[in-house]
Amino acid sequence: MTIALPGKEIADKLAGKFPGTIIDSNPGWFTVKSESLIPVATFLKEAPEYDFKYLTYVTAVDYFDHFEVVYQLTSLECNHSVVLKTTCPRDNPVLPSVVGLWRTADYQEREIYDLMGIRFEGHPNMRRIVLWEGFPGHPLRKDFNGT
Amino acid sequence: MALKTEPFALNIGPAHPSTHGVFRMRATLDGEVIVDVEPVFGYLHRGVEKLAEQRTYTGFIPLTDRLDYLASMSNNMAYCLAVEKLAGIKVPERAQYLRVILSELQRIASHLIAVGGFLNDCGAFMTPILYMLREREKILDLFEMASGQRLTYNFMRIGGVSQDVPEEFMPALGKFMAQMPRFIDEYEQLLKENEILIARSKGVGILPKDLAINSGASGPVLRGSGVKWDIRKADPYAIYDRFQFDIPTGIMGDSYDRYRVRVEEMRQSLRIIKQAMEQIPAGPVRAEVHHLVHPPIGEVYARIEAPKGELGFYIVSDNSIAPYRLHIRAPSLINLTALREMIIGWKIADAIIIFGSIDICMAEVDR
Numbered sequence: 001m002t003i004a005l006p007g008k009e010i011a012d013k014l015a016g017k018f019p020g021t022i023i024d025s026n027p028g029w030f031t032v033k034s035e036s037l038i039p040v041a042t043f044l045k046e047a048p049e050y051d052f053k054y055l056t057y058v059t060a061v062d063y064f065d066h067f068e069v070v071y072q073l074t075s076l077e078c079n080h081s082v083v084l085k086t087t088c089p090r091d092n093p094v095l096p097s098v099v100g101l102w103r104t105a106d107y108q109e110r111e112i113y114d115l116m117g118i119r120f121e122g123h124p125n126m127r128r129i130v131l132w133e134g135f136p137g138h139p140l141r142k143d144f145n146g147t
Numbered sequence: 148m149a150l151k152t153e154p155f156a157l158n159i160g161p162a163h164p165s166t167h168g169v170f171r172m173r174a175t176l177d178g179e180v181i182v183d184v185e186p187v188f189g190y191l192h193r194g195v196e197k198l199a200e201q202r203t204y205t206g207f208i209p210l211t212d213r214l215d216y217l218a219s220m221s222n223n224m225a226y227c228l229a230v231e232k233l234a235g236i237k238v239p240e241r242a243q244y245l246r247v248i249l250s251e252l253q254r255i256a257s258h259l260i261a262v263g264g265f266l267n268d269c270g271a272f273m274t275p276i277l278y279m280l281r282e283r284e285k286i287l288d289l290f291e292m293a294s295g296q297r298l299t300y301n302f303m304r305i306g307g308v309s310q311d312v313p314e315e316f317m318p319a320l321g322k323f324m325a326q327m328p329r330f331i332d333e334y335e336q337l338l339k340e341n342e343i344l345i346a347r348s349k350g351v352g353i354l355p356k357d358l359a360i361n362s363g364a365s366g367p368v369l370r371g372s373g374v375k376w377d378i379r380k381a382d383p384y385a386i387y388d389r390f391q392f393d394i395p396t397g398i399m400g401d402s403y404d405r406y407r408v409r410v411e412e413m414r415q416s417l418r419i420i421k422q423a424m425e426q427i428p429a430g431p432v433r434a435e436v437h438h439l440v441h442p443p444i445g446e447v448y449a450r451i452e453a454p455k456g457e458l459g460f461y462i463v464s465d466n467s468i469a470p471y472r473l474h475i476r477a478p479s480l481i482n483l484t485a486l487r488e489m490i491i492g493w494k495i496a497d498a499i500i501i502f503g504s505i506d507i508c509m510a511e512v513d514r
Contacts (some may be wrong), residue, residue, distance in 0.1 A: 002382035028446070053360050056450075057481075059474035061463055070449060070461070076360060076376050083448075102365025106484050107188075115196070130189035130513055139197050140472075 003080040010050075012081055014040060029070075029083035033123060038084045038096050045101055051075040052082070053059060055102035057114070058109060060116045062142045067093055067118055097123040115140040121123075154182055157495075161190050165268055166497040172235035172490075172498070179494045181209040184487055188480075191513040199473035204440040205305060207470070212299035215479065220253035220290070221453040222288030223303035226405045228384055229460035230305045234442035236434055242307035243386045249293065249302070249321070250451075251416040251423075255327070256286040257454035258409045261367075261506040263407055266338065268503035269347045274337065282330050292316050293405050305440055307433030310500040317424070324421060329418050331413055332473050339410075348402040352489045355400060362485040365478050366456025368505055372400030378452035389426070390419045400415030402504035409506070448476075455479050455506055459508045475514060479507035 011025035032040050052073035053086035057116045061068045065085050074081040089093050097120035099106045109120045110129040117138035120126060128135065137144050154177045160166040169190035175183040189333035195214065198206050204473045211226045214218040224246055229508055230239060238246075260283065263276030293312045294302040302309055338344055354364065359372035377394045379387040395411030397404025442464040456478025463472040482505050489505075490498045 054157055056457070057363075057448075057459060057474070057476040059459065059461055061472045072461075076374065076381075079381055102363065103358070103361050104481060106362075107480055112482075127236055130192040132189070139194055144197075 001079075002074070004076065005080050005082040007082060010044075014043075017043065021089070029085050031068075031085040031087060034086045034088050034095050038101075041071070041073075041084065041098055041101055046081070050082075051077050053077070055098070055104040056081065058098070058105050058112065060112045060118055060140075062116065062140065064090075064142060066090055069095060069112070069117065071098070083127070093118040094121055095119070096121055097126075099123055114138070117141060152178060157356065159495070159498070160328065161187070165206045165503065167264060167503070167507065168440060168512075168513070170507075170509050172502070174490075174498070175496070176495070178498075179290075181490055181493060181495065181498055184490050184498070185231060186483060186486060188513055191509050195514040196473055196475060199470050201469065203468045204442070204470065205438055207473070208303070208305075209299065209301045212301055213510060214475065214477070214514065215455060215508040216298060217258075217457075217508055218253050218257045218454045219298065220249045220302065221257075221451060221458060223300065224250050224385070225227050225451040225458045226454065226460050227286075227303045227305050228451065229447055229462050230440060230442065232449045233445060233447040233462055233464055234305070234440055235380065236306045236436055236440075238307050238385075239434060240428050240432045241311070241430045242432040242434075244423050245293075245308050245312060245432060246303060246385060247390075248423050248427070249290070249308075251419050252286050252289060254353070254416045254454045255282045256368075257415050258413050259283045259286075261454070262406060262409050265348075265402075265500070265503045265506070266344070268404065268499050269344055271338075271344070272453075273336070278330075278334065282327065285326075289316065289323065292319060304433055304436070306436035307431070309431045309433070319323075320420075320424065324417065324424070327417055328414070331410065331417075335410065345403065347497075348406060348460055348500055348504065350382050350399065350401050351497050352402045352504060353400050353494065354485055358485055359400065363481045364456070364485065365482065366452065366454070366481045367405050368456065370394065371397035371408045371504075372404035373398055378450055380459055382450070384449070384451055387419075390422045392418050402500055405504045405506075441466055441468050450476065453478060455508065455511070457481055476509075477514060479509075479511040483507060483512065 006027045007030035008025045009031035011022045021032050024031040044050045054074040056072040056074045104111045114128040154175050157174050160167040162173040171187040173185045174181050211222040214222045259279040262280030266275040291297050294300040354372050356372045392415045395408050444466045446463045448461045459476035461474040462470050464472040
């Protein structure tokens with residue numbers, strides 16, 4: 001059985017190493033500030049006790065006043081996983097890309113950019129993936145008028 | 148005197164028999180050798196994730212059929228598991244067994260198309276795939292018996308399955324189970340050590356273990372690269388912890404290994420179905436669930452080992468009758484991440500084989 005590591009526990013451990021980066025934590029997940037996403041993610045990937053070499057998925061949710069990006073990290077060796085989240089404001093939706101850590105994020109970040117309109121800085125090919133260039137708006141945003 | 152050459156771009160697809168759907172590879176060629184490739188998606192994008200926000204939880208099930216349409220039963224199951232986990236619904240025993248039987252049959256059906264299509268790409272034109280289609284037809288007959296449909300079944304429901312299977316289903320399944328191992332042996336005899344198949348696929352399109360993990364590959368692609376990772380064992384869902392089966396893996400991570408893994412998985416699926424047939428109890432097949440399910444506020448990720456890899460549904464609920472946000476972790480899309488590395492340096496004819504060995508369904512890639 002894949003053990004879902006409690007977000008709160010990991011957040012408490014990380015708080016000492018990365019002070020002031022944890023915004024929120026609860027049993028299901030923990031949220032970090034966007035500027036410390038890469039250091040935290042790198043640490044989680046490299047630290048032998050976490051060993052999150054596998055990124056299961058990346059997705060984004062629109063909460064009207066901000067966007068939330070969700071990363072589920074898994075370790076195939078230790079068979080455990082954790083949900084890491086970060087947020088970005090709606091008026092300047094920019095986040096660092098994790099493609100350098102996990103290639104999995106390549107198409108998924110492009111898809112988030114395409115459908116949710118969040119730009120990922122450092123992504124090698126930040127272009128739309130399923131819709132054509134010039135498509136008006138980003139359909140998965142809650143204020144997108146689909147009719 | 149050295150001949151002066153220059154690279155040129157070639158579009159393979161979107162309408163090309165070897166791309167298994169509307170997929171385009173923008174390849175840069177140096178003679179016959181591929182020096183760069185960029186996949187182009189989106190020809191089949193229907194906005195399924197957005198559509199989910201405008202449908203009730205139950206009303207979304209038919210759309211899951213249309214993701215990977217070669218494995219509709221598996222899609223149904225992944226989605227229903229996610230909603231059940233979110234809403235805390237318990238599924239009756241008989242329904243659990245029916246789900247396992249049907250989704251394992253679906254795995255065999257999907258792998259038959261994958262293997263047949265792969266052999267088509269290798270140049271064994273049409274003969275092997277017609278053998279595979281012959282067997283798949285029998286599985287479709289079983290599905291038709293159970294659900295009335297042959298492709299988009301819409302059979303599973305939140306809290307069970309839509310109806311019990313008819314009386315004649317189990318004897319027909321027994322007959323299929325008696326025949327199928329013999330047919331797999333037949334394919335193996337024809338193909339396993341076929342010189343042309345080995346020459347065309349052994350050592351071709353190697354996906355190293357590290358890259359497979361880093362690029363998020365799952366299913367037979369990951370296992371072909373030698374990673375023993377199967378969600379049915381690693382994170383058992385439904386009742387998979389009750390069955391005995393093995394996880395076949397490859398060694399090199401080449402096209403041949405991926406093909407071998409799929410053939411072995413068919414045998415393992417038969418083992419699971421056999422055990423499920425022996426254990427299946429009588430009883431109800433559907434829990435009492437209101438047709439307008441409204442799960443409590445929260446979020447969930449539930450995943451299954453679909454024929455093509457890890458299929459997961461991430462759902463955010465705001466306690467209304469429709470998902471606030473629904474994301475599909477599509478194995479077909481993510482398995483393509485390392486396509487570039489696998490193809491570069493090979494000739495066009497090999498690229499077709501490598502692409503075929505990944506086994507994707509464009510309807511799931513684009514959603």
